[in-house]
Amino acid sequence: DAGVIQSPRHEVTEMGQEVTLRCKPISGHNSLFWYRQTMMRGLELLIYFNNNVPIDDSGMPEDRFSAKMPNASFSTLKIQPSEPRDSAVYFCASRQRLAGGSSYEQYFGPGTRLTVT
Amino acid sequence: AQSVAQPEDQVNVAEGNPLTVKCTYSVSGNPYLFWYVQYPNRGLQFLLKYITGDNLVKGSYGFEAEFNKSQTSFHLKKPSALVSDSALYFCAVRGGTDSWGKLQFGAGTQVVVTP
Numbered sequence: 001d002a003g004v005i006q007s008p009r010h011e012v013t014e015m016g017q018e019v020t021l022r023c024k025p026i027s028g029h030n031s032l033f034w035y036r037q038t039m040m041r042g043l044e045l046l047i048y049f050n051n052n053v054p055i056d057d058s059g060m061p062e063d064r065f066s067a068k069m070p071n072a073s074f075s076t077l078k079i080q081p082s083e084p085r086d087s088a089v090y091f092c093a094s095r096q097r098l099a100g101g102s103s104y105e106q107y108f109g110p111g112t113r114l115t116v117t
Numbered sequence: 118a119q120s121v122a123q124p125e126d127q128v129n130v131a132e133g134n135p136l137t138v139k140c141t142y143s144v145s146g147n148p149y150l151f152w153y154v155q156y157p158n159r160g161l162q163f164l165l166k167y168i169t170g171d172n173l174v175k176g177s178y179g180f181e182a183e184f185n186k187s188q189t190s191f192h193l194k195k196p197s198a199l200v201s202d203s204a205l206y207f208c209a210v211r212g213g214t215d216s217w218g219k220l221q222f223g224a225g226t227q228v229v230v231t232p
Contacts, residue, residue, distance in 0.1 A: 043222045048219065055217050056217070056219065093160075105151060106220065108153075109160050110160045
């Protein structure tokens with residue numbers, strides 16, 4: 001398996017522009033997580049999906065952030081409009097969640113390094 | 118609410134010496150505990166987990182961790198550190214009452230292994 005795939009790996013954009021980050025989870029995994037990592041705040045959970053349905057988006061910082069999962073093999077995180085403080089590394093992770101809530105580990109993608117100037 | 122504390126920002130150890138990275142947690146119910154490692158410009162890689170059973174858990178790259186319920190700790194250990202173990206290590210916890218598998222990550226501990 002190729003693991004979790006994220007694109008682009010690096011994104012540089014100007015303030016006010018729309019940014020779309022993409023994630024392809026591991027085939028067969030039914031939970032997907034979006035994280036943001038910065039030096040100041042560490043690793044923050046933004047939103048997670050189970051069976052393509054958003055379960056908890058309380059970590060999404062502002063209405064400028066939105067995430068979708070139209071099918072089991074694709075998710076997007078969109079920032080519109082982007083601001084310099086959004087500069088961070090954004091990670092996607094996926095997991096196989098069994099009925100009854102059995103816990104398996106999350107597998108992380110390589111991340112997208114976003115720089116907003 | 119669940120929380121994780123990694124009390125050391127950085128751990129320095131000489132190659133060949135034992136390595137310990139500390140982690141304490143607070144959760145409702147029985148904990149599910151994880152260790153991840155992050156190399157520069159890479160995503161987090163899973164090392165090991167404790168769900169139930171033996172308190173000593175063995176994982177990848179020669180790492181192990183010991184679950185201590187009375188001390189609410191899950192310290193990561195390696196008997197003999199390598200320079201290539203230099204990386205950022207994260208402890209994570211999921212509370213037993215959380216059915217969705219949401220993890221709370223610690224702030225991370227930078228491990229520096231010197232030759």
